[in-house]
Amino acid sequence: MSNRVINILVPVISVIIGLIVGAIVMAVSGYNAVDGYIALWNGIFGDSYTIGETIRQITPYILAGLAVAFAFRTGLFNIGVEGQLIMGWAAAAYVGYAVEGLPKFIHLPLALIAAALAGAFWAFIAGVLKARFNVHEVIATIMLNYIALHVSNALIKVWADGGDKTQRILETASLRSPFLESITQYSRLHWGIIVALLMVVVMWFILDKTTRGYELKAVGFNHHAAEYSGMSVRRNIILAMTISGMFAGLGGAMEALGTFEYVGIKGGFTGIGFDGIAVALLGANTPLGVIFGATLFGSLQNGALNMPNEAGIPTEIVSIIIALIIFFVASGYVIRVLLEKFNSKKEGK
C-alpha cells in the first residue's frame, strides 16, 4: 500500500467503523439499523430538497471551520468562533433590515461586510488582550462568547421593541435565490455557499500566497524566531485573531441573510462555532480539509433530522450515532497507525 492509498483508506474505514458501531447501538436499543441508515441517507441525498437543505447546513460550518483553522495555523486557539458568529449574525440582520433604499449589489455586500467586521471586532478584542496583556486567548474568547450571546439578545430586544426577533431583512440584503429554491423543491438553499467557498480560497490565498501569511505562520510556529527576524509578534497575533473572527462573522451572516432572514433572541449557543473546532480538526486545518469536515458535519446533522420521522428512532439515539461516526473519523490517526503496522508487517514477509 502506498501512502496515497492509506490516505484515502483512513477516512473510508473510519466512517465504516463508525457506521458499524452506530448500527450496534441501534440494534441494542431495539431499532432496525438498516432502516435507520436508509433514513439517514434519504435525509442527506434523498431528493433535491434534502440535498439543498444539506448544502445550506454545510455553509455556516465551512465558515466556522475556516475561522478555527485559520487561528490554529497561526498558533492560536480561537474557541470564540461561536460568539463572533453571533455578533456577525446580529450585525448582518440589523444592516439587512434597517438600511433602506439601497440597490442589492450594494446592500447585500454591505450586510456581509457588517457581519465580517462585527466578528472581526469581537476576535480583535481577544487578540489585543493576548498581544498586549498576555491574556490567554482561550479564556478571553470563552468569556467573550457569553458576552456576545447576551449583548446580541439585548440588542435584539431594543431593535424589536421588546419582541423576541427583529423584523425580516429587506429583499435587497437577502442571499435567498428563487432560482436555487426552484431547482431544489423550495429548500432554503441560498447563495451563501458561494460566499463560503470563496472564503476557502481567501484563506488559502492569505496563508500560502501573501507575505503576511508567511509572517502569520512564522509567528504561530515560533514567535522567538519571528521576533529574531524582525516581525512584529504582537501585530501578527492581533491580525490573525481578527481575520479568524472575520470568517466567523460571515458564518453568522449566512444565517442572518440566508437561512432565517432575521435574528432572534437565543436561549443558548447555536453550537455552530463549537462544531467549527471539530470541522477544522477533521480537515487538518487546511482550507480544502475544512470543506470535507463541514460536509461531513452538515450532512450528518441534516440527515439525522430524517431518522426519527422515517425510521422512528428517537433523537437521543440519533445524536449518539452521529457523534459516534464523527468520533471515529476524528480518531483516524489510530486507524492510520494500525494500517501502517499491518502494511510494514506484510512487506516484512
Add this chain to the structure above:
Amino acid sequence: MEYVIEMLGIRKEFGGFVANNNITLQLKKGEIHALLGENGAGKSTLMNVLFGLYQPEAGEIKVRGKSVKITDPNVANDLGIGMVHQHFMLVENFTVTENIILGAEPTKGGIVNIKKAANEIQALSEKYGLDVDANAKIQDISVGMQQRVEILKTLYRGAEILIFDEPTASLTPQEITELIQIMKRLIQEGKSIIIITHKLKEIMDVSDRVTIIRKGEGIGTVVTAETNTDQLAEMMVGRQVTFKTEKGPANPTEEVLNVQDLVVLDYRGVERIKKLNLTVRKGEIVGIAGIDGNGQTELIEAITGLRKIKSGKVLMNGQDVTNKKPRQITETGLGHIPSDRHKHGLVLDFTIGHNIALQTYYQEPFSKMSIMNYKEVSKKAKQIIEEFDVRSGHGEASLARSLSGGNQQKAIIGREIDRNPDLLIAALPTRGLDVGAIEFIHKRLIEQRDKGKAVLLISFELDEVMNVSDRIAVIHDGEILDIVEPKETNEQELGLLMAGEKRKSAGAVKGDE
C-alpha cells in the same frame, strides 16, 4: 577476546533515505569504543537501532554471542544496555535519587523506600567515583553532575554496556577531564562503553578502538593507538582536513560596531552587562571569550534589538541603533547567527526553504506587492543548500525539524552569510558540529573578514577563539576585562582572564580602550 555486542551489516531506511547501510560495530568486553562520524552520518540512528527505538531492515545484532531482537528500549534495558543521552532526561525539581529511581521505584507495600534507594545510589556513586550527592535537587547541581546522574541512572538499572551520546557537548574543559577519568574507572569495573562523538581529541584520549561511518556507510574500525587525528578526520570526512585555519593578517579599517557604556538587565532585573565598551572594525574578527553565563547572551540580544538596553549606546555604521527594533538594526547591515538555533534561528515546522527566507522574505524578489514568490525562495534555498552542503531528505522541501543539528546550523549560517552583512554576529556557530563542518564555517567567517566585513564571534571553545579571531575580548561578569591578540596570549592566560583575574602587566589598561 569475546564481543559483548556485535552489530553486523545493519541497514536502516527511512522512506527511501538510507540512514545506515551495511554498518558493522563490534564492542569488546571492557573497551571504550568510539563511534565517529559527521553530523547526519547516521551515528544516532545506529545507536537507536541498538537501543530498540528503530528496527533495522537488514543485519543482525548479537549480545554476548547470542542473536537478539531488540524491539523496544525495555528489551535493551534487560540486556544490560544503558544510554546516557546528550540532552539529559531529568526532572529539574526532583532530587537525584528520585530521578534515578523514576520508572523503577523500589516499593514496599506501595510505598517508595527513598531512603534505601538513596543509600544504594550513594554507595554506587562512591564505587565509581562519581561524586554525586543523592539528595541534591537537579536544578541546584552543575551540568557535569547532571551527566553523572544520567550515568548513575544506567548503572542503577544494572547496565553493563553504556552508550554515551555526545557526552562532552555541554561540558567545560575540567568536566571533560573528569568524565574521561570516570569512563576509565567504569572500564576497570568491567563495563563496556560506546561513545558517540565527532571530537577527535577526545577519541584519542579515551578510546581503545574507533568505528567510523560516513554518509550512512560503515567505513571501518581502527585501533586508536595505531592511528592519529589526521587519519581519523580523513576517514570521517572523506578528504584531508586542516585543523589550523589558514588566514592572513587582518586589515582593519573603519568601525562598524561601537558599543558604549552598555548596561543591560536580565529578565529578573539583575544587571548582566555593566558599562561594557567594545568596538569591531571592518576587516577583522573579534572573538569574545568567556565562561557561559557572563553576559554573552545579554550582550548579543542587546546589540541585535532582542533585549532592552537600560543605558549606554550601540552604534552600527555610525548610526545610533540603541533600542531600535530588530529589523531596523538588521537593515543597517547586521547578520546574526543565534546561539540557540531552535529557539531563534529556525521555525522548525517550516521547510528549510522557507527558513532560508526568514530574514529577507519581505524584500524583492521573494515578495512583490505583498505576494510571496515561493519559486524565488526555493531557488535561493537550493543555491544555499548547494553552497553550504546542507544535507536533508527532500532538499529545500524538508521540514527544518527533520534535519540533523549540524545541517540546521549550516542552513542558518548560509542564510546569514548570503546576505553579506557588514557585521556578522556568530554566537557559538560551531556548537555540536563535526570537524569538517567547523573547518568550513571558520573558512567562511575568515572569508567575510577578507572581503572587508566585520565579524563578532562568541564562543566557549578556546581553540576556536584563538584560531579564528584577530582580537580577543575577554568577558567576565558583564564587563570586557581585557582585549588581547591571539599571538600574544595562550590558553592558560585566557583561562585566568576568563575566571576574572586581571593581567598584572601593563596590558591591563588596554581593556578600557
